[in-house]
Each structure stands twice: as C-alpha cells, then as structure tokens.
Amino acid sequence: MAARKVITALFCDLVGSTALGEELDPEALHGVLGRCFEAITATIERHGGTVQKYAGDAVLAVFGIPRVHEDDALRAVRAADEIGRLLPRVADELGLALEFRTGINTGLVHTDEGRTLAMGDAVNVAARLEQAARPGEILLGAETLGLVRNAVDVEALAPLTVKGKAEPVEAFRLLRLDPVAPGVSRADFSLVGREYELRLLRGVWDRTVEESRCQLFTLLGTAGVGKSRLVDELLARVGEAATILRGRCLHYGEGITFWPIAEALTPLGESSQSIRDRLSSGGAATPGELFWEVRRFLEALAERRPVILHVDDLHWAEPMLIDLLNHIVDLSQSAPVLVLCAARPELLEDYAGWGGGKLNATTVMLEPLGNTECEQLLEQLGDELGRQARERVMETSEGNPLFLRELAVLAREGAEVDIPPTIQALLAERLERLPSEERLLLERGAIEGQVFHRSAVAALAQSDSPLDVELPLADLVRKDLIRPHSANVEGDEAFRFRHLLIRDAAYERLPKATRADLHERYAHWLEDTAVDFLEVDEIAGWHLEQAVRHERELRHEVDPRLMRDAAQHLYAAGRRAGDRSDLVAARNFLDRALVLAPGGDQLRGRIAVALAEQLIEAGDLARADELLVAAEHEHAESAPVSLTRLEWLVYSQPGEANQTIESILPRMLEELGRSEDDRELAKAHMLAFWVQWTANRATLAAEQVRLAARHARRAGDIGLWSRALGWYVGTLIWGPQNARAIAGELDAIEQEEPGPYLLAFVELGRGEVARLDGRFDEARALTGRALDGFRGLGTTTMAATCEQSLAWIELSAGVAEAALASLLRADAILAESGERSLRSTTQAMVARSYELLGRADAALAAIELAEELSAPQEAINYAITHDVRARLALGAGDDDAAMAWAKSAVDYALKTDFVDLQGGARLGLAVVLDACDRLDDARTEARAALELFEAKGDRPGAQRAEARLDRIS
Numbered sequence: 001m002a003a004r005k006v007i008t009a010l011f012c013d014l015v016g017s018t019a020l021g022e023e024l025d026p027e028a029l030h031g032v033l034g035r036c037f038e039a040i041t042a043t044i045e046r047h048g049g050t051v052q053k054y055a056g057d058a059v060l061a062v063f064g065i066p067r068v069h070e071d072d073a074l075r076a077v078r079a080a081d082e083i084g085r086l087l088p089r090v091a092d093e094l095g096l097a098l099e100f101r102t103g104i105n106t107g108l109v110h111t112d113e114g115r116t117l118a119m120g121d122a123v124n125v126a127a128r129l130e131q132a133a134r135p136g137e138i139l140l141g142a143e144t145l146g147l148v149r150n151a152v153d154v155e156a157l158a159p160l161t162v163k164g165k166a167e168p169v170e171a172f173r174l175l176r177l178d179p180v181a182p183g184v185s186r187a188d189f190s191l192v193g194r195e196y197e198l199r200l201l202r203g204v205w206d207r208t209v210e211e212s213r214c215q216l217f218t219l220l221g222t223a224g225v226g227k228s229r230l231v232d233e234l235l236a237r238v239g240e241a242a243t244i245l246r247g248r249c250l251h252y253g254e255g256i257t258f259w260p261i262a263e264a265l266t267p268l269g270e271s272s273q274s275i276r277d278r279l280s281s282g283g284a285a286t287p288g289e290l291f292w293e294v295r296r297f298l299e300a301l302a303e304r305r306p307v308i309l310h311v312d313d314l315h316w317a318e319p320m321l322i323d324l325l326n327h328i329v330d331l332s333q334s335a336p337v338l339v340l341c342a343a344r345p346e347l348l349e350d351y352a353g354w355g356g357g358k359l360n361a362t363t364v365m366l367e368p369l370g371n372t373e374c375e376q377l378l379e380q381l382g383d384e385l386g387r388q389a390r391e392r393v394m395e396t397s398e399g400n401p402l403f404l405r406e407l408a409v410l411a412r413e414g415a416e417v418d419i420p421p422t423i424q425a426l427l428a429e430r431l432e433r434l435p436s437e438e439r440l441l442l443e444r445g446a447i448e449g450q451v452f453h454r455s456a457v458a459a460l461a462q463s464d465s466p467l468d469v470e471l472p473l474a475d476l477v478r479k480d481l482i483r484p485h486s487a488n489v490e491g492d493e494a495f496r497f498r499h500l501l502i503r504d505a506a507y508e509r510l511p512k513a514t515r516a517d518l519h520e521r522y523a524h525w526l527e528d529t530a531v532d533f534l535e536v537d538e539i540a541g542w543h544l545e546q547a548v549r550h551e552r553e554l555r556h557e558v559d560p561r562l563m564r565d566a567a568q569h570l571y572a573a574g575r576r577a578g579d580r581s582d583l584v585a586a587r588n589f590l591d592r593a594l595v596l597a598p599g600g601d602q603l604r605g606r607i608a609v610a611l612a613e614q615l616i617e618a619g620d621l622a623r624a625d626e627l628l629v630a631a632e633h634e635h636a637e638s639a640p641v642s643l644t645r646l647e648w649l650v651y652s653q654p655g656e657a658n659q660t661i662e663s664i665l666p667r668m669l670e671e672l673g674r675s676e677d678d679r680e681l682a683k684a685h686m687l688a689f690w691v692q693w694t695a696n697r698a699t700l701a702a703e704q705v706r707l708a709a710r711h712a713r714r715a716g717d718i719g720l721w722s723r724a725l726g727w728y729v730g731t732l733i734w735g736p737q738n739a740r741a742i743a744g745e746l747d748a749i750e751q752e753e754p755g756p757y758l759l760a761f762v763e764l765g766r767g768e769v770a771r772l773d774g775r776f777d778e779a780r781a782l783t784g785r786a787l788d789g790f791r792g793l794g795t796t797t798m799a800a801t802c803e804q805s806l807a808w809i810e811l812s813a814g815v816a817e818a819a820l821a822s823l824l825r826a827d828a829i830l831a832e833s834g835e836r837s838l839r840s841t842t843q844a845m846v847a848r849s850y851e852l853l854g855r856a857d858a859a860l861a862a863i864e865l866a867e868e869l870s871a872p873q874e875a876i877n878y879a880i881t882h883d884v885r886a887r888l889a890l891g892a893g894d895d896d897a898a899m900a901w902a903k904s905a906v907d908y909a910l911k912t913d914f915v916d917l918q919g920g921a922r923l924g925l926a927v928v929l930d931a932c933d934r935l936d937d938a939r940t941e942a943r944a945a946l947e948l949f950e951a952k953g954d955r956p957g958a959q960r961a962e963a964r965l966d967r968i969s
C-alpha cells in the first residue's frame with residue numbers, strides 16, 4: 001500500500017574511485033568495491049536501514065522503509081559513524097587508502113510499500129550534502145540534526161546553494177557521536193500533579209523495605225505521558241535511603257539484551273566488573289547461571305542497603321531480559337529490592353502476561369495530566385503564547401506533557417508545522433507497528449476527524465458489513481489509540497482518537513490521491529446515511545472541498561462536477577448560517593462556495609448574491625458591489641439581484657436609493673405578490689421600510705418592517721425575520737411609543753425565542769428604555785451588551801449603531817466627552833465601510849458634542865461633513881445640525897441667524913415622527929428665544945418640548961425642559 005512518510009536518507013560515496021580505477025584492473029576494482037559495499041550494507045541493515053541502490057561507487061540507504069522507527073534519524077547517523085570507522089580497516093586489509101563522504105537528510109517521501117523508494121526532495125538534498133562533503137566527512141541536514149541533537153556535536157557550515165532549490169540548504173558537519181544517548185533530550189520541568197501515583201509508588205517502596213521482600217512496580221503509559229519523569233521524582237525523594245541502579249532498554253543494537261542491567265551496575269565500579277563482563281559477553285554462562293548470579297549480586301547489595309532497580313523503556317526489552325527480571329522478582333523473596341519498570345502499553349502486546357499472576361507486583365497506567373496541570377506546565381515554559389495558540393496547544397496535546405512542550409515551542413516559533421518532528425517520528429512508528437488492517441481503519445477514521453463513526457470507516461474501507469470492522473476497532477481501543485465516544489448517528493458507534501496528533505499522523509500517511517478519493521466518498525456516505533447530522537452541508541461541503549484541494553495539488557484540472565457539488569453544499573451551509581444571523585460563518589461558507597462554483601453556472605450567481613447580502617449587513621459595501629456587478633452581468637433581470645442591489649444603494653447612496661426604490665417598488669411588490677414568493681416579498685418590504693426609515697417616518701417604517709417579518713417567517717428565513725424584527729425595535733426607539741409601550745413590545749419579542757442577533761436588538765431597546773427613565777448606568781450596561789453581541793456576530797454596521805446609542809445616553813447624561821468618544825468609534829467603522837446614512841447622523845451628533853464642549857470650529861467642520869453625507873430626506877440630520885448651528889450663532893452674537901437656524905431645526909424635526917427629536921428641537925428654539933428676550937414665546941416652546949418629552953416618557957428630557965421653564969420665569 002502506498003503511503004507518505006518521513007524517512008532519513010543516507011548517501012555515501014567512495015572518494016577517489018576514478019583514480020583507483022586507473023590503478024587497478026577493472027576486475028580487481030570490482031572486488032574492492034564489492035567488499036566495501038558488503039561492509040556498508042551489513043552495517044546499515046544492522047541499524048534497521050535498507051540499501052535502496054548502488055550507483056557507480058555511491059550507495060543510497062534509507063531509514064524508514066519498509067518500517068519507520070521513532071529514531072530513524074539517529075539510526076542513520078550511527079550507521080554513518082560506524083561506516084566511517086569501519087572502512088579504513090577494510091581498506092587497510094586491501095592495502096588501499098579509501099575514504100568515503102556521506103550526506104544524511106530527513107524529510108517526507110511518497111513510497112509504494114514493498115517496492116523501491118520513490119524519489120523526493122528529501123533524498124535529493126541528501127545527495128547534495130554528500131557531494132558537498134569533504135573526504136571522510138559526514139554532513140547532516142537541518143531536519144536530521146533536529147532529531148539527533150542530543151547525541152551529537154556538530155559544526156555549522158555555510159549554507160549550500162543547491163540547483164533547483166530556492167532556499168539555501170543548511171549543512172552541519174558531524175564531529176562526535178555519543179553511541180548510546182537518545183537523539184532528543186527532554187528538558188525537565190518541575191513536577192506537576194501525580195500526587196496519587198507518587199503516593200502509591202512510595203507505598204510500595206515502603207513495603208519493600210519493611211517486609212524486606214522484592215516488589216515489582218510497573219508504570220505503563222503512552223509515549224511522553226511522563227513515566228520517566230515520575231520515576232526521577234521518586235528516586236530523588238528516596239535519595240540516600242536506597243542504592244539506586246538505573247538502566248534503559250535500547251531500541252535496537254548489538255549485544256543489547258542485558259545492556260540495561262550492565263548499565264545499571266556500572267556506577268558500582270570495580271565490584272560489579274566481573275558480572276558486567278559476563279552480561280556483555282552473554283554466552284559465557286548459561287542463562288540459568290547468569291540469572292542466578294545477577295540475583296545473588298542484587299540480594300547481597302540489598303543486605304547492605306535496600307535496592308531500587310529501575311529499568312526504563314521496557315517495551316524495547318529482549319525476551320531474555322524479561323526472563324531475567326521475572327526470575328529476580330519471583331525468587332528474591334527475602335531481600336528489599338524494588339524492581340521499577342516503565343513501559344509503553346505496547347509492552348503488553350509482546351509480553352501479555354507481564355506482571356500478571358504475581359502477588360508482589362503492581363501495575364499502574366499513567367493517565368494524561370489534567371487541565372490545571374497543563375496550564376502550570378505552560379507557565380514553566382515562560383509561556384508567551386497568545387490565547388489562541390495557547391488553546392490550540394492545550395487542545396492538541398490533551399494532557400501529554402511531551403506533546404505540550406514540543407507544540408508550545410513550535411507555536412512560539414510561529415512555525416506552520418502541525419506535528420512537531422520528534423512527535424511525528426514517535427507516532428509514525430506506533431502506527432507502523434499496527435497490523436495493516438487496523439492501520440487502514442485508523443487512516444479511514446482520520447478522514448472523518450478526531451471522532452469517527454464505525455459505519456463510516458466500514459464504508460470507506462469498503463467492507464461488506466459494518467461489523468467487519470468491530471474486532472480491529474476493539475483492538476485499537478485496547479491499544480489505547482482510540483476510545484469509544486458517543487455517536488451522532490443513531491444505531492451507530494463512534495470512536496475518538498486518543499490524541500488529535502494520532503489522527504494527524506494517520507492522515508499524513510495517506511497519499512493525496514487517496515485522501516481526495518476518501519473525502520469524496522465520505523461526503524457521499526454522509527449524504528446517504530446521516531439523517532441526524534444537523535450540519536450535513538457544512539461537513540459534506542468541507543470534505544468535498546478537501547477532495548478538490550488534494551486533486552488540485554496533484555493535477556491542475558479538477559472535475560467540475562466535484563467542484564459544483566462542494567459549492568452547492570457550502571452554499572446551503574452559508575444560507576443556514578445566515579438564517580442564524582451568524583454573519584462570520586455565513587461569509588466564510590459563501591466565500592468558499594464562490595471559489596468552488598464553476599463560472600457560468602446559475603449557482604455561482606446565487607452564491608454571489610447571498611454573499612453580497614451578508615457583506616452589506618457586515619458593512620463591506622465595496623466588495624458587495626463587486627459581487628453584484630458580476631452577478632448582474634450574468635443574469636441581468638433576476639429579482640434577487642435587483643433587490644440586493646437596492647439594499648446596497650440604501651446604505652451607500654441613500655439619496656439616490658429612495659427615488660429609485662420608490663419608483664420601482666410598487667411594481668415589484670405586485671409581481672412578487674402574484675408569485676407568492678415570501679422570501680422575496682420580505683426583502684421587498686424591507687426595502688420599503690428603508691425608504692420610510694431613512695426619511696425618519698417611524699410609524700410607516702414600522703408597518704413595512706412588520707410585513708417583512710411576517711413574510712420572512714413564512715418563508716422560514718429566520719435571518720431575515722430577526723433582522724426585520726430587530727429594525728422594528730429601532731422604530732420603537734425613535735417613534736411615538738412611550739417608554740412603557742416599548743418595554744411591552746420588547747417583552748413580546750422575547751416571547752418569540754429570538755436568536756442572538758435579535759436579542760442584541762432587544763438589549764439595545766432595553767437600554768433605550770433605561771435611558772428614557774434616567775437610569776444611565778443600566779442603559780450603558782445594556783447597550784454595551786448589545787454592542788458585544790453584534791460585534792460577536794460580525795456586523796460592524798450594527799456595532800456602529802450601538803455606539804451611536806451609547807452617545808445618546810451620554811448626551812442625555814450630560815457627559816459630552818464620552819459621547820464624542822463613542823461617536824468617533826462609530827465614525828471610524830462607517831467611514832471604512834463606505835456607509836453614508838448612519839454616518840451622516842453620527843457626524844451630526846459629533847457636531848452636537850463638540851458644541852457642548854465649546855469647540856466651535858470642530859463642531860462646524862462636523863456639521864459640514866454631516867450635511868455633505870446626508871441625503872435630503874434624512875430630516876434627523878438637519879434637525880440636529882441646524883440646532884447646533886443656532887447655538888453656534890448665538891455664541892457668536894448673531895441672534896437673527898440663531899433664530900432662523902433654530903426654527904429650521906424645528907421644521908425638520910416636524911417632518912419626522914421622532915418625538916424626542918422634536919422635543920430637543922423645540923427646546924433649542926426656546927433657548928434662542930430666551931436669549932433674545934422673547935420670554936412668552938420661549939415659554940410656549942419650552943412647554944411644548946416638555947409635553948413631547950413627557951409623552952415619550954423621557955425623564956431627563958423633561959427635566960431639561962422644566963429647568964429651562966424655571967429659568968425663563
């Protein structure tokens with residue numbers, strides 16, 4: 001089966017063989033080379049590599065084919081080092097001076113299992129490194145070095161420029177190699193958590209000493225979960241109270257059977273020399289004698305002081321070592337020896353009975369760390385990660401401290417690698433150890449995601465019945481690679497990858513062509529079966545999109561049917577997100593759909609219009625325009641296109657919009673009424689609403705928007721429905737209803753189970769009710785919540801509206817600075833989107849705030865901008881700017897002008913049915929009249945203002961009117 005994997009390539013080349021060729025007879029040369037290659041091949045194979053080919057006097061060997069090992073890079077370097085020391089001896093025997101140059105590099109390749117190596121960039125780079133090496137030198141690539149750093153000393157060379165590669169290649173000369181050190185060191189954190197395990201371990205140790213009896217303690221746990229770290233901690237705490245012997249099983253090598261014991265006895269020096277000799281020669285004694293000797297030695301040692309014999313990485317033990325340990329544990333019944341082993345769960349795959357049936361044995365499975373503990377670890381790392389990166393690291397590592405640390409380092413470097421290379425190697429070996437049937441299922445599961453369903457993998461594995469996969473899945477659960485999980489599909493079962501990284505590693509193995517095929521088949525499986533998935537379109541769309549992506553990376557042409565399928569699903573998903581008023585998600589889906597939809601297809605036009613709608617709502621008018629232009633180009637006369645275009649006009653050119661809409665809307669409504677297309681009708685009424693609303697006629701606007709809501713509800717378009725009802729709240733705020741009536745209407749809306757968008761509107765309305773009542777803090781808090789709500793939904797236009805409301809609150813409360821700050825924030829948003837209607841009102845209010853702060857020039861500038869942006873029918877803007885102009889004139893001593901402006905402001909306010917606006921304008925006129933000593937008229941105006949404020953239930957307004965009345969009398 002084909003797979004993608006990370007391998008380490010080793011190139012080595014006989015130096016000066018051309019010169020040799022001149023000296024030697026061809027037959028003799030052949031013999032010499034043959035001897036050398038024999039020695040090289042034997043060395044490479046001993047380290048677990050395979051020779052891929054001989055080319056002239058060069059050898060290419062690969063570590064990772066047919067099987068990947070977690071330490072392939074280190075194996076390659078060890079092999080090269082050994083060859084470097086071996087060849088001079090071979091040459092010597094032949095009476096020649098021979099030298100080799102070597103290049104080693106690690107990277108991704110595609111392989112056909114069982115067949116020869118497929119070439120890849122990783123292999124080419126190894127060849128280049130070899131060519132750049134001087135005789136006798138071993139050069140390592142950067143990826144290789146990253147995996148062996150702990151075991152080597154190197155010297156960095158100047159980066160090599162390599163033909164056909166844009167970036168120079170980093171190269172490192174190998175100086176020294178530690179023959180037994182692991183490739184990567186695991187920097188130590190101070191211990192977090194693990195109190196329970198430590199106590200347990202401590203208890204077994206105390207018993208060993210008290211009862212003077214041998215105990216076996218086995219700590220099982222997946223790679224990196226913290227077995228070695230935990231043992232370190234115990235040993236540090238036990239300290240001088242024990243003789244501590246420590247050995248580690250090596251992954252492979254010659255004479256490694258008893259190596260861990262020999263290593264453990266080394267610190268004892270002379271006294272253990274003879275037994276170590278016998279352990280390393282192996283055959284010098286029968287196993288029985290050897291076992292007896294080791295046991296007697298330990299017992300004698302324990303008579304002086306209790307002994308802890310720690311054997312780490314027992315999953316790599318040779319069978320004879322297992323026998324030896326069993327022998328000690330079974331027979332040393334009267335000596336205080338604790339045999340403390342740590343191993344990955346694979347141990348039980350090879351030695352199922354380990355620890356079983358012994359009364360003096362304890363086995364503990366080390367579980368992942370909890371969230372709090374992981375947080376503590378991140379802190380120890382001097383965590384400088386952003387919140388998002390931090391969350392991803394926490395989520396992906398799922399309590400595995402090794403993964404946590406490596407991921408955090410990667411994230412800090414801002415690298416775009418999904419799996420850290422050290423962990424990649426670890427997981428790749430784990431996957432390759434699996435029987436191919438189980439691995440195949442894991443890879444199929446990885447297509448679905450971190451959680452996958454049994455029937456999905458069965459379908460993808462093309463098995464006849466879902467139950468065919470039952471047993472291999474159970475085995476995978478037993479091996480702790482996956483765990484049962486609750487299923488989304490009734491009657492099915494689901495599983496969850498133990499780690500997201502295991503899923504990623506399994507997925508990474510799949511060749512892209514296979515991935516494309518599987519993603520497509522998964523999408524079809526989903527369409528066929530998963531009735532209970534709410535998000536079939538989202539998920540199927542994503543999978544088809546992946547299929548397209550992988551196809552495209554392999555070939556440039558992708559089947560248009562596949563692309564259309566993907567676009568269709570994403571379009572549906574986008575529409576549904578729009579219905580939920582989740583603008584961010586809607587835009588995301590529709591954007592992706594648009595990229596996939598084939599040109600000239602009707603679908604493409606529909607996607608463009610739907611996306612334009614979302615963009616208008618979100619305030620990106622420029623891009624909405626582009627999309628509409630394209631859609632109009634394709635289908636000139638379609639109703640959805642023109643409705644959306646008109647909506648766009650309302651925001652970007654309010655002046656023009658009203659005329660256009662008023663001229664064509666009646667005909668449009670008639671046509672739509674005949675076709676009974678509720679969705680389009682709702683949109684048309686929405687436009688009629690805008691016409692009234694921008695002319696500041698709240699009552700008429702409310703009528704239209706309620707019609708829009710009714711049709712939207714009938715069409716099942718929840719997004720439009722909540723938008724319509726939301727704007728109904730807007731009309732309540734400004735229109736003639738008083739505070740109590742508004743509160744009642746808001747209660748009624750809340751009965752309808754509004755989504756987050758409409759709820760934000762309700763909060764905005766409640767903020768206004770609080771303001772009318774003079775409860776300013778509450779008003780600020782409620783409006784702030786509405787602002788957060790809209791922001792979270794991605795609608796900047798509504799966020800600006802909320803800022804405007806905050807400014808009203810502040811102006812009512814008499815805090816002009818705060819009002820100004822809110823308005824400037826709103827203005828920044830609106831200016832960027834090209835919106836004009838809301839922005840003109842914002843600028844009018846900016847003018848009011850500056851005037852209150854005594855900054856006449858700034859106020860005037862804002863007035864001018866407001867009037868320039870404003871459409872003629874937007875009376876509110878002129879009611880405000882003329883009122884401000886009146887005050888500025890008053891300040892400048894021009895009473896006549898002040899009077900004219902103030903009257904004009906009242907005229908404009910009366911064109912609307914915005915009660916508060918009218919109250920404010922009349923009060924403004926009263927101020928001017930008062931200043932001109934026309935006291936009776938001033939009193940009349942102030943009284944009229946008071947009545948208006950009272951009718952609206954606006955207490956702060958009423959108080960201002962009363963204060964004015966007091967002053968006049």
Ligand SMILES: Nc1ncnc2c1ncn2[C@@H]1O[C@H](COP(=O)(O)OP(=O)(O)OP(=O)(O)O)[C@@H](O)[C@H]1O
Nearest residue numbers: 186188189191192223224225226227228229401402
């Ligand atoms: N409880 C812990 N508190 C602090 N650091 C920890 C803890 N557990 C593990 N670590 C750190 O996480 C890394 C991995 O742990 P460790 O090497 O002990 O894993 P392991 O289970 O022995 O893995 P392997 O099977 O590969 O040997 C180390 O750097 C270790 O210091």
Ligand SMILES: [Mg+2]
Nearest residue numbers: 227228312313
């Ligand atoms: Mg370990």
